Amino acid sequence: MSNNKLSNEERILRIMRKVLTDVAKDTYTKPGLKHPLTEDTIISIRDCLSLISAREQEILKETGRSPDKRPRFVDEPQTSVVVPLHRTDLGKKPTDR
Numbered sequence: 001m002s003n004n005k006l007s008n009e010e011r012i013l014r015i016m017r018k019v020l021t022d023v024a025k026d027t028y029t030k031p032g033l034k035h036p037l038t039e040d041t042i043i044s045i046r047d048c049l050s051l052i053s054a055r056e057q058e059i060l061k062e063t064g065r066s067p068d069k070r071p072r073f074v075d076e077p078q079t080s081v082v083v084p085l086h087r088t089d090l091g092k093k094p095t096d097r
Contacts, residue, residue: 017052
């Protein structure tokens with residue numbers, strides 16, 4: 001779904017998620033070094049991301065959209081296989097069709 005079809009709340013949640021994850025990436029510290037953010041701030045960021053995810057799931061459920069929708073590249077291999085269930089196709093070999 002493109003950004004112009006998202007509600008204001010969905011756009012806000014998406015931007016908030018991006019900002020919080022960017023802060024986490026930008027302040028990444030190698031193990032053993034002192035992290036620039038306090039432990040309370042890190043916990044608060046995790047809590048916010050958890051609330052954002054929960055609200056996004058609620059919105060998907062309310063609107064009847066599937067949570068597993070994601071953009072796909074044209075050349076990306078398909079992970080599912082369509083199996084024909086028409087009575088005329090049963091018992092035929094793929095070359096018989």
